[in-house]
Structures are given as structure tokens and as C-alpha cells.
Amino acid sequence: MARPATKAEIAAEAAHDLTLAGGAAAGDIAPRLLDWYDRHRRRLPWRAEPGEATDPYIVWLSEIMLQQTTVATVGDYFARFTARWPTVEALAVADLDDVLTEWAGLGYYARARNLHACARMVSAEHGGRFPDTEEGLRALPGIGAYTAAAIAAIAFGRRAVVMDGNIERVTARLFAVETPLPAAKPVLHALTDRITPARRAGDFAQAMMDLGATICVPRSPRCMLCPLSAPCAGQGIAARLPAKAPKKAKPTRRAVAFWIERPDGAVLIRRRPESGLLGGMMEVPSSEWRADESPAIAQALTEAPIPVESAHPVGTVRHTFTHFHLELAVARVAVPDDAAAPEACRWVMPDGLGGLALPTVMRKVAERALGATP
DNA sequence: AATACGGGGAA
DNA sequence: TTCCCAGTATT
Numbered sequence: 001m002a003r004p005a006t007k008a009e010i011a012a013e014a015a016h017d018l019t020l021a022g023g024a025a026a027g028d029i030a031p032r033l034l035d036w037y038d039r040h041r042r043r044l045p046w047r048a049e050p051g052e053a054t055d056p057y058i059v060w061l062s063e064i065m066l067q068q069t070t071v072a073t074v075g076d077y078f079a080r081f082t083a084r085w086p087t088v089e090a091l092a093v094a095d096l097d098d099v100l101t102e103w104a105g106l107g108y109y110a111r112a113r114n115l116h117a118c119a120r121m122v123s124a125e126h127g128g129r130f131p132d133t134e135e136g137l138r139a140l141p142g143i144g145a146y147t148a149a150a151i152a153a154i155a156f157g158r159r160a161v162v163m164d165g166n167i168e169r170v171t172a173r174l175f176a177v178e179t180p181l182p183a184a185k186p187v188l189h190a191l192t193d194r195i196t197p198a199r200r201a202g203d204f205a206q207a208m209m210d211l212g213a214t215i216c217v218p219r220s221p222r223c224m225l226c227p228l229s230a231p232c233a234g235q236g237i238a239a240r241l242p243a244k245a246p247k248k249a250k251p252t253r254r255a256v257a258f259w260i261e262r263p264d265g266a267v268l269i270r271r272r273p274e275s276g277l278l279g280g281m282m283e284v285p286s287s288e289w290r291a292d293e294s295p296a297i298a299q300a301l302t303e304a305p306i307p308v309e310s311a312h313p314v315g316t317v318r319h320t321f322t323h324f325h326l327e328l329a330v331a332r333v334a335v336p337d338d339a340a341a342p343e344a345c346r347w348v349m350p351d352g353l354g355g356l357a358l359p360t361v362m363r364k365v366a367e368r369a370l371g372a373t374p
Numbered sequence: 375a376a377t378a379c380g381g382g383g384a385a
Numbered sequence: 386t387t388c389c390c391a392g393t394a395t396t
Contacts, residue, residue: 062391063391064392066390066391067390067391067392067393068379068380068381068389068390068392068393069380069381069382069390069391069392070381070382070383070389070390070391071390071391072383073381073382073383074391105380105381106380106381107379107381107382108379108380108381108393109379109380110378110379110393110394111379111392111393114394141393141394142393142394143393144393144394145392145393146392146393147391147392147393150391162391164390164391164392165389165390165391166391167391182375182376205391206391209391212391213390213391218388218389218390219385219388220385247388276378276379277378277379277380278379279379319380319381320380320381321378321379321380322377322378322379322381323377323379359380359381360380360381360382361381
């Protein structure tokens, strides 16, 4: 009996029917794109100059930071991390709290926890050298299919099929794939495989990403400037590709955040659980974040980390996470000098907040509370 | 296959 | 507002 077709084989079969425009062959794409890349490559802090050796640590660090994060946002964080921890060994011996503090504001904090765990693993189990194969890289925390392929190709010169949001879009347009995401992913992978060259696969991937970031952009693609316009089968329909499944609406959660102050000005700050939303980060204690429910301060007071009798509201902070909106009613609470800090809590003077691993939503809360007149 | 997981910039 | 970004881990 015949072996059942694998998902990859089905995708390759489906991709077989898709062709380029102008009689172009798959093999024509990489040379065109690499020629464009050699003339227009973006200069980025983590990108080696032509002929310059690539540092796997730098490639890895930048790739982790760039997951679902724009180049502009990453810039300063990358500079601070490399200045403070120039090698994977240095990062491996850093305190997790320091890593989280440097990461604060960048989002997706599991990345920072995995970054630290990965550095320790590379240091302890691989002698401080990153594995040079996709399979080896894939086994490290925080490194998935994309990052493993990207590091293997960019840092180690291996041929790897790199798939990210930009490349999905470029490939979908290039071959006019109208199947919506995420169903189209296997086909897009098969098509990208077909145009990935044996040599310079790292440059090819970066060229595809540069193209997606500067020319083959999501809304108004600049096809007139595109080096692949001749072979592109998506001419005219590019702007609506790739098609995507509709997104779900975000619910709103509400709660009361307690700005608990001692007479000397110290504020009560709490560390969040290691996993889950904002895992391991610091927070201004609050009542439970409940869906579709208005915050009643009197009721919420019973959920304060220490017994409090009254509070006065100083305003509302709104923040949007990946899958819900949050409205925090900030309430100031005065407590005595001898008030003890409960489990996972500590007293922090306002000028010390900058040195904490405070995520953006909590910085907003602090700004609201400190801006309010006592 | 679906869902959880941040934050900011562009249109 | 909405979209989307050099995605990964978990269920």
C-alpha cells in the first residue's frame, strides 16, 4: 500500500500548479533579488557588512528581539543588550531580573525568559557556541521554526527555508496565492523552498524581508520599484494578498489598581507569577481583571494586597494587549510607615521605579498616580 | 488547529 | 480605529 502523502508533499503538489508571470522560472527569482539586495540592502545594527564575519550571538539576539517586533522598536534595546552583555556567556551569568528590566517595554516577556534560559543552555551544554543546524537550534528555548532557519542561514551559511510574515506576503503575491492564511502556509513554504537558492540562502532571506519591509508592504505595495515585478504573478491584486481569516473582537477587562503609599513616599510593588501574562514582571497590585464588569472601588478594596479602608480615585489607565483591552481605575491608598510588604511584594521609592521590570501598562499606572496631587 | 502572549508605528 | 510586525509555546 502506498505511503500516505505528507503535508509537505500535498503542499508541494498544490504549489506545482502555481507559476510566475512572464514565463519566468523559479530559479530566476533569487538572482534578481540578490542583485537588488547587493545594491539596496538596509544597514542594520545587527547586520554584518559584506565579507564581514557574522556573530551567531548577535544574529540570535536580534532575531529574538525582532519576533513580532518592528526594526525601529528593537533598535535601542539591541544596543543596550549588546553593550551590557557582549557575549552569550555574559548573558548566561546575568540575573534574570536584570534581563527582564532591560527588556521592559519590548513586550512578549516570555522571549526574555527564554532568552536567558537559552543563553544558559548554550553556555552550559554547548560550550558557549550555538548549534549550527536548524535541528540543533530548534531544540533551544525561544527558537522556533523561523528563528532556527534564520540563524542557520544567516549565521552559518546553510540553505534553509526561512518563513516569516514578510516572506509569506512576498511569496503569496509573487505566485498569486489566493488561499487565505493560515491555510496557505504549507503552500507558501513549498513555494519559498522552490525559490530559495543553494548558496546565499541567508542573504536571500534577508532580501525577501527587506523587500517586504520597504517595497512589498502590506497596504500599498510599491510595485513600480520592485525588482521582481516582471515575474510577479500578483500584479494588480497584490494589495489584497495574502488573504487572511477575519479576526475576533477584543473583549474589555476592568479592575482597580492600588497605588499604596507610605508616608515616606514608598510604594507597594508586586512581582507577577513566572508564567502567563507579563510573567515575572513587576506590577502595581490590582483587583482581579474581570471581563465586562465595571470596577467598584469599595468592592475592590477587599482584594488589595494589604488591608485598606479607603482609597481615592486618580483616573483611569487604558491599555490594549494582544487579545483584550484593559481599563484600570487607579486608586491612591495611604498606609502607615510600619505597613509590612506581603508575599512577592516590596516597597519602592518612586525614583527607583525606573530600575524595575515594569511593563508599559504599569508605567502608565505609575505616571497617572505620580501625576495626581496627593 | 486555536489560543495566549506586548507594544508601537503607520494609514 | 485597524492592521501588522524578522513568531513561539501551549493546549
